[in-house]
Amino acid sequence: MKRASEASRRGLDVRVSNVRVGSLARDAGGDLRFTADRAWLEDGQHPxxxxxxxxxxxxxxxxxxxxVWFENLLPERGTPMHRWICQQHGLRERDEAALLQVLGHDLPGAVEVSGDIDEREDEATEAPEDGRFRFSLAGMQLKFSMLLEGDRLSLPLRGETGHWIVKVPGNELPQVPEVEAATLTWAEAAGFATPRHRVMPLKALAGIDAARLGQAHCVLAVERFDRRADTRVHQEDFAQALEIRPSDKYGARNRAPTYDSLARLVRDACGIEGQKEFIRRVAFVVASGNSDAHLKNWSFQWGASHRPRxxxxxxxxxxxxxxxxxxxxAGxxxxxxxxxxxxxxxxxxxxRLRLFAERAGAPDxxxxxxxxxxxxxSAWSGLEAQAPARMRDALLEHWQKVPVLWDMGGLPGAR
Incomplete structure (x- = not known):
């Protein structure tokens, strides 16, 4: 057993773009505390x-x-991905400090966590291809950070990071990859920035036990926009920006962010042009019938300045x-x-739109x-034939039943 004095020195270094920004260490009560690095603070928190x-x-x-900010970097507790990674690494599902430690090399954005927070067996002798996942992606469905070579998706070796997020649908909802791909293609056609994406057959995945993937026959591969060649782009989702737990991403009784308040947040953080873009994206959420645009499905990206986009x-x-x-x-x-x-x-x-704009502090x-x-x-007209039939039929009904959409003339074919 290690001496108490040695254990007290254990901690996790937190870095952004290879710059030390602080540390995570146990406090006297055993809770994990983040303390900012003094030199980083004196440098104006750059990056x-x-x-x-x-x-x-x-x-x-x-x-x-x-x-909370760091909890939002991890797969959400209770999800299949969270359970699977914990099983692979022999971790208790509530031991998020240990989970952060083992996944620290491939977290969202440009943040990396390294060190030893608790006494664990030395993993230095493990082979790079030991098959255990070492990436972290938020969300409810199975997601893998993978490498794409031609038509083959593979898990990165230890020390590597994936450049594509591969989303495996569950058994409950049919055609999720096809519907999401069509929605992203529609967003791109309407002028919104979207990552490259493609629907691929399940057999394109290498190194993953197919028995754990349910009855899926295809997956959606989305290029990571927080990875560029050999560099990382820092980002944080809105739950992190507001320090709201992942379990409260739809809001909580004592704290319930709205699209109105998020529009103000974006204005204050990014400026008027950022707020305009956010409001335009909320319009797409309404137009596409998206009921899942919660706090973790919006993110800021950070560059050299202290103003994100x-x-x-x-x-x-x-x-x-x-x-x-x-x-x-129901309802x-x-x-x-x-x-x-x-x-x-x-x-x-x-x-409602006028009230939204007023509460958002956006006169226009x-x-x-x-x-x-x-x-x-207008963008839908050229894409309708590519969308799954279930999506086309649902959208025609949706545009008939949402007053502000119907006032626009509905979707082509709705009248």
Missing amino acids: PLGLTFLQDPAPRVQRGLVP LSPCYDQVATISWPEFGWNA GAELALTLGRSKRFGELDRS GEAWFLDALDQIR
Whole structure:
């Protein structure tokens, strides 16, 4: 057993773009505390770790868990991906400090975590191809960070990072990869920044036990926009920016962010042009019938300055394509967050848009939203034939039932 004095020196170094920004270490009560590096603070927090630290660089601690900002880097607790990685590494599912330690080399953005927070067996002798996952991706479905070579997807070796996110659908919802790919293609055609993506057969995946992948016959591969060649691009999702736990990504009773308040957040962080782009993307969320645009499906990207920009669009899915998330759901189709004091798609009329713009502090917000809808509607005309039938049918109904969409003339073929 190691001496107590030696154990007290254990900790995790936190780096962004290879610059040490702080450390994670156990406090006297055993909780994991993040403390910013003094030299980094004196250098004006360059490069930035996150919006919340620029606002308040004080130490962070969350009783019994890793600090919230870092918790958001990990696969969400209770998901198949979280369980699978913990099983592979012999970790207790509640031991997120150990999970952060083993996944620290391939986290979202340009943040890396290294060191030894708790006494663990030395892994230095493990072979690079030991088959255990060492990447971290948030979300409910199975996701893998992989390398794409031709038509083959493979897991990175130890020390490497993947450049493509591969999303494996569950058994509950049919055609998820096809619907998401069609939604992303629509967003791109409407003028939004989107990553490259492609639907690929399940047999294209190498090094993963197919028995763990359910009945999927294809996957969606999306190029990572936080990886460029041999460099990393730093980012943080909105749950991190607001220091809200992943489990509260749809809001909590004591704290419920809205699209209105997020529009203000983006204005303050990115400026007016960033706010305009955010409002245009909210218009796409409404137009595509996406009920899952929660806090973790929006991100800031960081460059050399202390003013971030919005990342490309991601996790864009026309969820109304499935009856349980569409107009057959109890109470009708709903947004993930409130817009103009309502979540119900059926209540989104021009008065809601005006209220949204007012609460967002965006005098031109209504005009931006409507202009985006016009471009989105026009873009659909050239893509309708490529979308799965379930998506086409659901969208025609959706554009008939959402007042602000119907006022635009509905989708082609809806009247």
